[in-house]
Amino acid sequence: MIEIQGITKTFGANRVLDDVSFVAANGAVTGFLGPNGAGKSTTMRVLLGLITPDHGTALIDGVPYTRQASPMSSVGAVLDAKCAPRNRSAYAYLCALAYTNNIARGRVDEVMDLTGLASVKKTKAGKFSLGMSQRLAIAAALLGDPKNLVLDEPVNGLDAEGVKWVRDLCRNCAAQGRAVLLSSHLMNEVALTADNLVIIGEGRILRTGTVADFVKEHSRHLLSVVTPDAGKMHAMLAASPTVRITEKPVDSGYPADARAFEIEGADFAAVARGFAAHQIIAYQFVRQQVSLEQAYMELTHGHARYVAAQPAQQPQNGGAR
Amino acid sequence: MSATQPAERHAAHRPVHTLTFAGAVRSEWCKMWSAMSTYVLLVLCVAFFAVNSLMIGWLLNFMASQEAMPVGMEDVWTTASTGATDGMLIVGILGVMVMTSEYSSQSIITSLTVNPRRAMFMDAKALVLAAVTFLASFVGVLVAWGCAWLMVHGAVSTGTQAMPAALPWVTLLGVPLAMALTAVMAMGFGAMLRSTVGGVLCVVGLFTLLPSILQLAQLLGDRFAWIVSVNNCLPSRALESFIGAGASSFANSMGAVMTVGSTQPFQPTWGWAGVILLAWAVAVYAAGVAVTAKRDVK
Numbered sequence: 001m002i003e004i005q006g007i008t009k010t011f012g013a014n015r016v017l018d019d020v021s022f023v024a025a026n027g028a029v030t031g032f033l034g035p036n037g038a039g040k041s042t043t044m045r046v047l048l049g050l051i052t053p054d055h056g057t058a059l060i061d062g063v064p065y066t067r068q069a070s071p072m073s074s075v076g077a078v079l080d081a082k083c084a085p086r087n088r089s090a091y092a093y094l095c096a097l098a099y100t101n102n103i104a105r106g107r108v109d110e111v112m113d114l115t116g117l118a119s120v121k122k123t124k125a126g127k128f129s130l131g132m133s134q135r136l137a138i139a140a141a142l143l144g145d146p147k148n149l150v151l152d153e154p155v156n157g158l159d160a161e162g163v164k165w166v167r168d169l170c171r172n173c174a175a176q177g178r179a180v181l182l183s184s185h186l187m188n189e190v191a192l193t194a195d196n197l198v199i200i201g202e203g204r205i206l207r208t209g210t211v212a213d214f215v216k217e218h219s220r221h222l223l224s225v226v227t228p229d230a231g232k233m234h235a236m237l238a239a240s241p242t243v244r245i246t247e248k249p250v251d252s253g254y255p256a257d258a259r260a261f262e263i264e265g266a267d268f269a270a271v272a273r274g275f276a277a278h279q280i281i282a283y284q285f286v287r288q289q290v291s292l293e294q295a296y297m298e299l300t301h302g303h304a305r306y307v308a309a310q311p312a313q314q315p316q317n318g319g320a321r
Numbered sequence: 322m323s324a325t326q327p328a329e330r331h332a333a334h335r336p337v338h339t340l341t342f343a344g345a346v347r348s349e350w351c352k353m354w355s356a357m358s359t360y361v362l363l364v365l366c367v368a369f370f371a372v373n374s375l376m377i378g379w380l381l382n383f384m385a386s387q388e389a390m391p392v393g394m395e396d397v398w399t400t401a402s403t404g405a406t407d408g409m410l411i412v413g414i415l416g417v418m419v420m421t422s423e424y425s426s427q428s429i430i431t432s433l434t435v436n437p438r439r440a441m442f443m444d445a446k447a448l449v450l451a452a453v454t455f456l457a458s459f460v461g462v463l464v465a466w467g468c469a470w471l472m473v474h475g476a477v478s479t480g481t482q483a484m485p486a487a488l489p490w491v492t493l494l495g496v497p498l499a500m501a502l503t504a505v506m507a508m509g510f511g512a513m514l515r516s517t518v519g520g521v522l523c524v525v526g527l528f529t530l531l532p533s534i535l536q537l538a539q540l541l542g543d544r545f546a547w548i549v550s551v552n553n554c555l556p557s558r559a560l561e562s563f564i565g566a567g568a569s570s571f572a573n574s575m576g577a578v579m580t581v582g583s584t585q586p587f588q589p590t591w592g593w594a595g596v597i598l599l600a601w602a603v604a605v606y607a608a609g610v611a612v613t614a615k616r617d618v619k
């Protein structure tokens with residue numbers, strides 16, 4: 001089990017972690033989500049004793065990582081895919097890591113088989129692609145058959161098969177009762193793999209909970225409508241206070257009188273009947289689901305550290321749907 | 322709650338792999354021999370010992386034949402160790418790189434993750450570095466002694482009567498030991514600066530540039546004699562005094578003590594010079610460990 005309690009860390013004038021607390025329980029995959037620069041990697045490095053926090057404690061099965069008697073059996077970590085020296089063979093790299101914790105050479109062969117690297121045993125790590133480096137980093141993490149896994153963006157650079165393999169690995173490890181902490185900036189990836197969610201933005205925890213709750217909460221339906229009869233539609237829906245209407249920019253290709261809206265909190269069938277009864281014309285009438293990615297973006301919006309500048313004008317693309 | 326409780330270990334029902342100093346040493350040994358730079362620098366180290374010995378030996382032989390200079394066995398021994406000042410730079414670079422390559426390749430992250438006891442990590446590295454440097458320098462000195470014997474033995478006229486008893490020991494074991502200390506000192510620089518360029522500049526600056534600059538102070542007269550005294554305590558000068566073992570030989574007199582004006586600058590005896598070199602190594606290495614233990618690895 002991984003427990004992080006009240007971690008605060010400042011680099012110069014920049015507060016990168018602000019009272020970060022959460023728990024990654026045994027037998028579960030905990031997804032650690034946040035935009036780039038939100039503090040995910042820093043949190044993981046604090047957990048592993050690489051960075052000393054200003055305040056707070058990070059415990060692994062009740063003990064700080066730096067005091068673990070067998071670090072590699074307590075935590076397997078992937079913090080950076082490109083951690084192997086370029087001029088060293090993958091095998092020599094893994095052996096050097098294994099020896100510190102008195103892990104036998106046989107285990108190195110095992111993890112190389114397990115991660116599909118057996119054929120490139122003698123290849124220098126500098127010749128590895130990002131995907132292969134990622135597999136090598138995961139192989140290193142598995143050497144000690146660890147009780148906890150800490151993976152920082154482990155699917156970056158992996159192909160589809162590799163992504164599925166990491167996902168299965170996380171699920172299997174959790175099923176064996178281990179705690180898995182998996183960071184990602186992709187909500188969908190986490191939703192597919194994780195049981196629990198910790199969302200961080202600008203060094204602050206924005207939300208913790210289960211993935212199921214997050215999905216339930218955000219799986220609301222939307223009605224996307226393009227109509228020339230905006231006035232009639234507003235009048236019709238004015239009686240229902242729970243309905244929220246948001247105007248959107250109209251895609252090109254619609255008649256000049258068209259306006260686009262998103263209607264939230266209304267029954268699809270009732271609105272359709274209402275449109276018919278009030279003789280409201282609809283150029284488009286589509287039922288949509290808010291994606292998890294969208295819900296996550298809404299949550300972290302304003303907490304992203306690196307945001308691209310918005311172009312001055314929305315490009316006119318698409319057409320009548 | 323403690324992870325070291327035996328009951329807890331048995332409860333896990335799988336082999337527990339404990340972090341030990343011996344394991345850390347084995348790991349560093351494996352790392353050391355899987356890097357190409359180790360082989361290159363060690364071969365260079367041996368080569369410098371041999372080449373220096375050949376050159377000085379040839380020069381000594383030539384001078385002896387020209388000027389009927391008395392030559393003793395002490396000349397053979399001190400000629401064998403003339404490569405030490407060059408060797409110092411080579412093992413210094415090795416010492417810096419052993420540490421900074423961890424940072425430049427980012428492998429420091431995994432190294433400190435599998436072994437979060439940073440002082441233990443450094444000590445294991447230093448021990449392996451010292452052992453490897455000692456062995457290579459020992460081989461270097463043996464080869465260099467062979468070269469010196471080849472070049473000088475024909476000119477030996479005074480035998481062993483002027484040879485200090487400690488000289489063979491200092492040459493065969495003291496020089497490799499001094500090389501090992503130098504490498505560990507350089508590793509301390511590498512740990513403090515975390516950059517190969519910075520570390521190598523420190524090594525070159527302290528071992529060669531600074532002594533040559535300070536040497537100029539002897540031209541400035543009595544008031545600046547203290548600078549020469551300081552210079553005599555710098556690592557490379559201390560090494561020269563130490564390996565000479567007090568012998569009055571051709572190789573020693575080339576870098577001999579001079580008076581500045583009428584003042585005699587401080588010149589440690591060879592034994593104290595060895596202690597000064599040890600103090601340098603301990604101080605710089607300790608600073609390196611302190612910095613490594615304290616600073617974040619981002």
